[in-house]
Amino acid sequence: MGRRLYRDVLRRAAGLGFRRLLIDADPHAAGFYRAMGAVDSSSESESGSGPGSEPEPGAAADGRLVRFEVAPVPLAGWARAWTGGGAAVHVGNVAEYNAQFADASLDREQRAAHHYACLAAFYSPRPAALVLPRPVPPGWISLLGRQLDWPAGVEVYDGLAERDPGLSQAVRARPALAARLTGTGAPLVPWGLTAPFARLARRPWRPDELRYESKSAAHGLFGRILAEGGHPAITLPAQWRADTRWAAVRLLASRTRAGESTVLKSEHGVGGSGTTVLTPERVRAAGGARAAVRALPRGPLLVEEYVRGPADPAEPRDLTYDGFVDAGGRVHEVGGAVMDVADGGYRGATVGPGVVPGWAEEPLLAFGRAVGTELSAAGYRGWFDVDFVADGAGRLAPTETNLRLTGPSVAFVVAARLDELRGAGHFVRIADRVELGARLPEAAFGELCERLSRRCAAMGAVFLPAIPTGAFEPAPWMGALVAATGRELLDAAERVVRAEALAVGAMFAQADGAQPAGSVARAPSRADAEPDPDACAGTDAATDAGSRSSSKTLSGGRET
Structure with missing residues (x-):
C-alpha cells in the first residue's frame, strides 16, 4: 500500500509540474524510500547515519530525520508517442524476424532467438499482453509487474512456437487468440516487421522497408548522407x-x-x-x-x-543511437547508449544521463536523425538504431543500422518507465548473459530472482530478470536488467547480481559437474496441467480490493 501511495504522489507531483520533491523521513522508514528510488541527500551529521546504513534503535525518537530527494517527471514524450500513451500487445517474434533473411550466420535452430523473445516484456512501458514462443516461469511476470507497476492482469500467451520461428503464424492458426489480441484496440508491437506479422496486425507489408537491415545497403546510405556534408565528426570505414x-x-x-x-x-x-x-x-x-x-x-x-579505438580502455568504444519512425513518418529521437562489445559480439548496453561522452553526443544524435529521415523517406515505419565505433581521434564511424528492437531499446523503455515511477535520472544496464553456476529447479530460480530484487532494492537499485528461460539450458544463464540513479551504484548492483547468481548455482552444482537432482532442462510446458489461477504465467501476484486479477496463459497451443 505504501508503494502505491508513494507512486501516486510522484504521478500527481509530475502532473502539477513539480520537478523536485523533498522527503524528511523517519530513519526507520529510510529503507522504504531508498527502495522506491529516492536519493539520500542527508549529510552524516544531519541524519545520524551515512547513506545506506541502518538507523540506530531509537533514532526516530531523537528527531533526526533523513532527507531524501526525488525528481518527479511524466513519461518521456517519445515513450508516449511510441504506443500512443496506452498499453500495447507485445509479440516476441525474434526468431521469425531473423529467419526472413535466411542468413548463414543466424542460428538455424533459433534457440537463442526464442530466449531473447522474453525481452517482449519490455517492448513498451505498459504491456497489455505478451505473446511468446517458449513457456516462461510462472512467477516471472508477477515480479516484473511489481517492479514496473504494470496494470493488474497482463495476459501471457506462451509456448506457442517452441521449435518453429513462425510465432505470428502460430497466433493466426488460433483464430480466437488472434481475434482477442487484435480486437482490444491496443497496438501490436513486434520485435521486427515480417510478412506474417503484417497479416496478423492487418497492416500493409512492404518488404523493401527493411532493405537497410543489410549491412552493405546501410553502408551505402551512410555514404550518401556524408556526401551531402554537415557531419565533420563522422568518418566512414571503407x-x-x-x-x-x-x-x-x-x-x-x-x-x-x-x-x-x-x-x-x-x-x-x-x-x-x-x-x-x-x-x-x-x-x-x-x-x-x-x-x-x-x-x-x-x-x-x-x-x-578496421577502425582503431581510443587508446584509453576506459573510454567508450561502441555507441548506438536509437529512434523510431511513427505511422505518419515523423522521426522520434530516443537517445544514445554505450554498448558492451567484445570481439565483435554484443554483450549488453548502458543508457542514462551522460553515458555518451560529451564530444560524441551531438555528432551521434545529428547523424542518427539524418539516418532516421532517410529511413522515413524510404517508407520504413518502426524502431531503428545506428551503431557506431569511436576511432580515438574524436570521430565516430557508423557500422550498421538495425530496423527492429534491440537490447539497448529495451533499456531505454525501462529507463523511461522507472523515471516515471521513481523520479528522473535512471541509468539502466542490460546484461545479455549473467552466468549461473548450475541449472536450478524452477522454484529455486524464482527464489533467486526475488532475493536479487530485494538486495538491489535495499541498495536503492532495481533488478529485473530480462531473459529467464536461459536458466534452464544445459549451460545456464539469464539476461538481466539493473537500474540505479548513479553510475557507481549501477556497477555495484551488477556485481551483486553476477556474484549471487554464481553462488546460488554453486549450491546446486555437483562435484562431478552432473545435473543437480530436481533441475529441469527448460521451463516445462503447462499444456497438460490442470488450470491453476495462482500458477498461471500471466497472473499478477498483487491483489486489489480482495480480488485476484484475471489473466490467461497459452502453453503448448491450449488456452487455460
Whole structure:
C-alpha cells in the first residue's frame, strides 16, 4: 500500500509540474524510500547515519530525520508517442524476424532467438499482453509487474512456437487468440516487421522497408548522407563486397601483408553474429588468410576497414543511437547508449544521463536523425538504431543500422518507465548473459530472482530478470536488467547480481559437474496441467480490493 501511495504522489507531483520533491523521513522508514528510488541527500551529521546504513534503535525518537530527494517527471514524450500513451500487445517474434533473411550466420535452430523473445516484456512501458514462443516461469511476470507497476492482469500467451520461428503464424492458426489480441484496440508491437506479422496486425507489408537491415545497403546510405556534408565528426570505414571466398581471401591477405586489421561481415547478422575482427596476428595464428576465411559462415562476405579505438580502455568504444519512425513518418529521437562489445559480439548496453561522452553526443544524435529521415523517406515505419565505433581521434564511424528492437531499446523503455515511477535520472544496464553456476529447479530460480530484487532494492537499485528461460539450458544463464540513479551504484548492483547468481548455482552444482537432482532442462510446458489461477504465467501476484486479477496463459497451443 505504501508503494502505491508513494507512486501516486510522484504521478500527481509530475502532473502539477513539480520537478523536485523533498522527503524528511523517519530513519526507520529510510529503507522504504531508498527502495522506491529516492536519493539520500542527508549529510552524516544531519541524519545520524551515512547513506545506506541502518538507523540506530531509537533514532526516530531523537528527531533526526533523513532527507531524501526525488525528481518527479511524466513519461518521456517519445515513450508516449511510441504506443500512443496506452498499453500495447507485445509479440516476441525474434526468431521469425531473423529467419526472413535466411542468413548463414543466424542460428538455424533459433534457440537463442526464442530466449531473447522474453525481452517482449519490455517492448513498451505498459504491456497489455505478451505473446511468446517458449513457456516462461510462472512467477516471472508477477515480479516484473511489481517492479514496473504494470496494470493488474497482463495476459501471457506462451509456448506457442517452441521449435518453429513462425510465432505470428502460430497466433493466426488460433483464430480466437488472434481475434482477442487484435480486437482490444491496443497496438501490436513486434520485435521486427515480417510478412506474417503484417497479416496478423492487418497492416500493409512492404518488404523493401527493411532493405537497410543489410549491412552493405546501410553502408551505402551512410555514404550518401556524408556526401551531402554537415557531419565533420563522422568518418566512414571503407567496405568491399567479396562475392566469392577466393575474393575474400585475396582482400584479407593483402590487408594482412600491409599490417592492417580487417572486419569480415555477413550481409545480415544479429548481436554481432557474422562479424569477425581479424588482426594480422590472428590471421597468421589461423594458418593464413585462406584458413581464417574457411572458418567463417557461408555466403557472401563484406570486407571492411578496421577502425582503431581510443587508446584509453576506459573510454567508450561502441555507441548506438536509437529512434523510431511513427505511422505518419515523423522521426522520434530516443537517445544514445554505450554498448558492451567484445570481439565483435554484443554483450549488453548502458543508457542514462551522460553515458555518451560529451564530444560524441551531438555528432551521434545529428547523424542518427539524418539516418532516421532517410529511413522515413524510404517508407520504413518502426524502431531503428545506428551503431557506431569511436576511432580515438574524436570521430565516430557508423557500422550498421538495425530496423527492429534491440537490447539497448529495451533499456531505454525501462529507463523511461522507472523515471516515471521513481523520479528522473535512471541509468539502466542490460546484461545479455549473467552466468549461473548450475541449472536450478524452477522454484529455486524464482527464489533467486526475488532475493536479487530485494538486495538491489535495499541498495536503492532495481533488478529485473530480462531473459529467464536461459536458466534452464544445459549451460545456464539469464539476461538481466539493473537500474540505479548513479553510475557507481549501477556497477555495484551488477556485481551483486553476477556474484549471487554464481553462488546460488554453486549450491546446486555437483562435484562431478552432473545435473543437480530436481533441475529441469527448460521451463516445462503447462499444456497438460490442470488450470491453476495462482500458477498461471500471466497472473499478477498483487491483489486489489480482495480480488485476484484475471489473466490467461497459452502453453503448448491450449488456452487455460
